[in-house]
Amino acid sequence: MRLYLHFLSIHLRSAMTYRASFFLSCLGHLLTTMNVFFGVVFLLDRFQSIGGYTLPQLALCFSAVLSASGLAECFGRAFDVFHQLLSDARFDRIMVRPRSLVFQALCQEIKPTMFFRFLNGVILLVWAVRSGAVAWTPWKCAVLTLMVLCGALVFFGLYLVNAAVCFFTLEHVEVLNIFTDGAREYSKYPFGVYGRSVLYILTFLVPLALVQHWPLQYLLDRGPAWYGALPLAALAFLLPCALLWRLGVRHYCSTGS
Amino acid sequence: MRKYISFFRMRLMAGLQYRAAALAGLSTQLVWGAMEVLLYRAFWLEHPERFPMGMEALAAYIWLQQAFLTLFSMWSWERDLISSVRTGAVAYELARPVDLYGMWMARSLALRLSRALLRMFPVILIALLIPAPYGLRLWTGGAVLPLFLLSTVLMLLVVCAYTLLIYALTFHLTDPNGIMVLSVAAADLLGGAIVPLPFLPEKLRLLAALSPFGSMQNVPLRIYSGDIPLTDAPAVMGLQVFWILTLVLAGCLLTRSGLRRSVIAGG
Amino acid sequence: MIEMKGISKTYRVRRREAGLTNALRSLFSRGYTQIPALRDMTFTIPDGQIVGYIGPNGAGKSTTIKILCGILRPDSGTCTVDGLVPWASRKQHVSRIGVVFGQRSQLWWDVPVKESFLLLRDIYRIPESVFASTLDRLTDLLDLADLLRTPARMLSLGQRMRCEIAAALLHSPQVLFLDEPTIGLDAVSKLKVREFIREQSRLCGTTVILTTHDMQDIDALCSRVLLVGKGQLLLDGNPAQIRAMAGENLSTEESVADLYRRFGI
Numbered sequence: 001m002r003l004y005l006h007f008l009s010i011h012l013r014s015a016m017t018y019r020a021s022f023f024l025s026c027l028g029h030l031l032t033t034m035n036v037f038f039g040v041v042f043l044l045d046r047f048q049s050i051g052g053y054t055l056p057q058l059a060l061c062f063s064a065v066l067s068a069s070g071l072a073e074c075f076g077r078a079f080d081v082f083h084q085l086l087s088d089a090r091f092d093r094i095m096v097r098p099r100s101l102v103f104q105a106l107c108q109e110i111k112p113t114m115f116f117r118f119l120n121g122v123i124l125l126v127w128a129v130r131s132g133a134v135a136w137t138p139w140k141c142a143v144l145t146l147m148v149l150c151g152a153l154v155f156f157g158l159y160l161v162n163a164a165v166c167f168f169t170l171e172h173v174e175v176l177n178i179f180t181d182g183a184r185e186y187s188k189y190p191f192g193v194y195g196r197s198v199l200y201i202l203t204f205l206v207p208l209a210l211v212q213h214w215p216l217q218y219l220l221d222r223g224p225a226w227y228g229a230l231p232l233a234a235l236a237f238l239l240p241c242a243l244l245w246r247l248g249v250r251h252y253c254s255t256g257s
Numbered sequence: 258m259r260k261y262i263s264f265f266r267m268r269l270m271a272g273l274q275y276r277a278a279a280l281a282g283l284s285t286q287l288v289w290g291a292m293e294v295l296l297y298r299a300f301w302l303e304h305p306e307r308f309p310m311g312m313e314a315l316a317a318y319i320w321l322q323q324a325f326l327t328l329f330s331m332w333s334w335e336r337d338l339i340s341s342v343r344t345g346a347v348a349y350e351l352a353r354p355v356d357l358y359g360m361w362m363a364r365s366l367a368l369r370l371s372r373a374l375l376r377m378f379p380v381i382l383i384a385l386l387i388p389a390p391y392g393l394r395l396w397t398g399g400a401v402l403p404l405f406l407l408s409t410v411l412m413l414l415v416v417c418a419y420t421l422l423i424y425a426l427t428f429h430l431t432d433p434n435g436i437m438v439l440s441v442a443a444a445d446l447l448g449g450a451i452v453p454l455p456f457l458p459e460k461l462r463l464l465a466a467l468s469p470f471g472s473m474q475n476v477p478l479r480i481y482s483g484d485i486p487l488t489d490a491p492a493v494m495g496l497q498v499f500w501i502l503t504l505v506l507a508g509c510l511l512t513r514s515g516l517r518r519s520v521i522a523g524g
Numbered sequence: 525m526i527e528m529k530g531i532s533k534t535y536r537v538r539r540r541e542a543g544l545t546n547a548l549r550s551l552f553s554r555g556y557t558q559i560p561a562l563r564d565m566t567f568t569i570p571d572g573q574i575v576g577y578i579g580p581n582g583a584g585k586s587t588t589i590k591i592l593c594g595i596l597r598p599d600s601g602t603c604t605v606d607g608l609v610p611w612a613s614r615k616q617h618v619s620r621i622g623v624v625f626g627q628r629s630q631l632w633w634d635v636p637v638k639e640s641f642l643l644l645r646d647i648y649r650i651p652e653s654v655f656a657s658t659l660d661r662l663t664d665l666l667d668l669a670d671l672l673r674t675p676a677r678m679l680s681l682g683q684r685m686r687c688e689i690a691a692a693l694l695h696s697p698q699v700l701f702l703d704e705p706t707i708g709l710d711a712v713s714k715l716k717v718r719e720f721i722r723e724q725s726r727l728c729g730t731t732v733i734l735t736t737h738d739m740q741d742i743d744a745l746c747s748r749v750l751l752v753g754k755g756q757l758l759l760d761g762n763p764a765q766i767r768a769m770a771g772e773n774l775s776t777e778e779s780v781a782d783l784y785r786r787f788g789i
Contacts, residue, residue, distance in 0.1 A: 002646060003643075003646045003647060006642070006643055006646050007643070010632060010635055010639065010643065013635070020432075020435065021430070021431070021432035021433070021434050021435035021436075022435065023435065024434075024435020024436060024438070024439055025434050025435040025437075025438040025439070027435075027438075027439060028435060028437075028438030028439035028440075028441065028442050029438060029442075031439065031442035031443070031446070032438065032441060032442040032445070035442055035445050035446050035451050036451070038446065038451060039451040039452050042451075042452055042456055042457060042458060043300065043452060043456065045458065046307055046456065047300050047303070047304045047307055048304070049303075050299055050300055050303060051299060051303075088628075089625075089628060090628070092590070092593075092595050092625070092628075093623075093625070093628065093630055095593070095594065095595045095614065095618070096593050096594075096595065096618050096621070096623050097618060097647050097648070098614075098615045098616070098618045098619035098647075098648060098649075099615070099647055177285055178284070178285050178288045178289075182285075182288065182289065182292070186292050186296075189296065189299075193295075193296065193299050194292060194295040194296060194299070195295050198292070198295065250597075253595065253596055253597045253611055254596075254597050255535070255536070
């Protein structure tokens with residue numbers, strides 16, 4: 001852990017040497033994230049409601065996923081540039097150090113600005129919570145926390161898969177962005193709004209609906225209490241992700257760079 | 258001129274090699290398009306009377322947006338270009354008998370075009386097969402197609418001119434990252450990526466129209482879908498030309514002065 | 525002790541040809557060529573030896589180094605370094621070796637060299653007291669005192685290489701792999717680096733495997749030379765033997781060139 005903080009401080013100091021740019025990119029990141037939400041605001045301004053959900057409820061939905069993905073991004077965004085590590089042969093250097101490969105990979109690129117997305121999510125979450133869209137009980141608060149934490153882990157698993165795929169193809173493959181960036185983008189509405197097929201894919205294939213749609217139904221008193229425990233089931237997703245990573249490393253060791 | 262064209266060709270061919278990425282990008286585009294259409298469908302089923310454009314026009318807009326995404330996307334910066342400016346390696350380009358801005362432009366155009374060519378046709382083909390009103394419908398009216406194609410070319414030039422302006426600014430700024438991130442966000446909002454411009458509130462629509470972003474993806478997509486009537490098209494396209502000229506001029510000037518500076522400073 | 529027995533490795537590389545039609549064609553089908561990199565490589569290196577590993581480009585030198593580091597798995601054969609199989613016990617093996625890749629720096633670019641060293645201390649979990657004394661010794665021997673506060677990107681090649689070597693030795697490894705360490709260095713730096721390697725091996729008993737094209741490195745440092753060509757070990761001897769094989773009064777450089785010709789590599 002100390003090692004991670006050490007890496008973090010180096011990255012931070014590196015970034016802060018360019019102060020104006022740092023400030024501008026923070027602003028830019030803020031705008032980028034809020035852009036997604038602005039879309040919701042504009043549309044609801046025009047249409048008032050969708051699927052029976054009001055703006056504060058949608059804000060709750062979106063901010064939970066935003067916080068989850070923001071949290072995962074603080075650590076996992078490094079995997080976005082993982083293919084560069086492979087093409088630069090920097091991964092060889094990582095392999096020659098006596099630490100976990102995953103850990104070292106995520107230390108390679110720590111973007112302090114990513115933390116702001118998490119912060120953004122939390123602020124929006126606080127607003128949504130206080131707007132009175134939900135009748136809060138201790139169990140419901142716990143469910144909300146689970147949504148964020150388990151969601152973060154699911155996103156992290158997706159980042160890991162994204163990186164693992166780089167082992168098998170030298171080019172930068174975007175498929176997983178459908179689920180990482182796409183999930184963040186489209187989670188502004190509960191996944192049920194998009195139709196049944198989308199909902200089922202996101203329940204059984206990549207369990208994002210287990211951390212957004214179903215627990216949300218419970219929070220809005222539209223579903224039974226056990227829906228609130230579904231985020232925990234989503235954690236099973238991490239197993240195939242870790243497996244793919246290991247396979248990827250093995251493949252790298254067999255074929256060289 | 259020939260050297261720019263052969264440079265363009267070389268880059269185009271190089272770009273066409275990335276098939277795994279293209280395939281993955283294709284699937285991304287299809288999913289994105291589907292999600293957007295599903296979303297607007299949900300709104301349309303509930304409140305059809307408040308739609309500023311028809312569902313068919315909107316679906317056409319969305320699918321074309323996905324098909325041409327790589328042509329106008331602001332987030333695909335050419336990082337090696339930027340780092341060559343920052344490290345001063347770009348000064349070596351002066352050893353070649355070409356104009357730097359011209360070369361950059363040829364390169365950017367080729368890059369965007371090669372990426373788009375790989376993905377465009379499959380997306381369009383599949384979108385054509387989707388039943389109305391959620392799919393891509395053919396254009397209505399004879400003059401629409403040529404105007405659409407022309408404004409697409411203009412749009413590509415506007416986008417390239419804008420990105421080249423940012424690269425040129427890199428000569429004069431220590432770190433262009435901040436402006437780049439801000440540009441992406443602004444382009445998304447004011448260009449019609451978040452929601453198509455007709456859905457934006459009044460004031461933002463005005464802001465978009467006054468900025469270069471409003472002359473990007475917004476114009477050809479709405480010409481095709483019929484949202485911009487043929488009578489208005491020349492005026493809007495004239496605005497595109499204005500932005501091209503302005504941005505290219507600014508970019509050229511900044512590049513020249515920047516190169517002069519980096520040669521003096523020793524890179 | 526390093527033991528390699530019968531190590532073989534073949535790469536599969538995708539074929540790419542020029543021209544627009546070929547580029548389009550490759551969208552639909554693939555072709556592979558097999559490139560044998562190593563064939564039945566066998567040798568043993570006792571502790572504390574400085575070994576020169578030479579051969580023309582493409583002979584299989586970096587493949588061997590990667591296998592010894594644990595980065596690459598061979599197709600067949602066995603290999604142990606101090607009883608450990610490199611690619612099987614990666615973390616354990618790697619904490620005992622140091623690697624300097626000539627072209628790629630392991631120092632962090634924008635921060636002072638000392639910061640990079642501190643980070644490496646954390647990565648290798650070196651106890652504070654051990655780290656302090658090792659750093660002092662290395663700073664002294666490699667003349668790094670003025671360089672520690674400078675960011676790596678501002679150092680000259682010679683200065684950077686000295687820091688690289690120090691970085692590779694901070695955790696006191698048993699084995700040191702040097703991949704072209706003197707490439708691009710000026711004469712003074714080369715002498716300093718050679719002197720240091722000699723001392724390091726003598727004082728700490730570090731086994732050194734040196735890949736180089738510079739025959740003066742070989743003359744100055746190596747008691748043993750392994751000549752590799754087309755993936756096979758062609759010669760295993762000392763510099764004097766090499767010169768003897770080639771002919772009278774030839775320098776080591778000329779002898780080696782002669783040997784390349786003779787072996788057809």
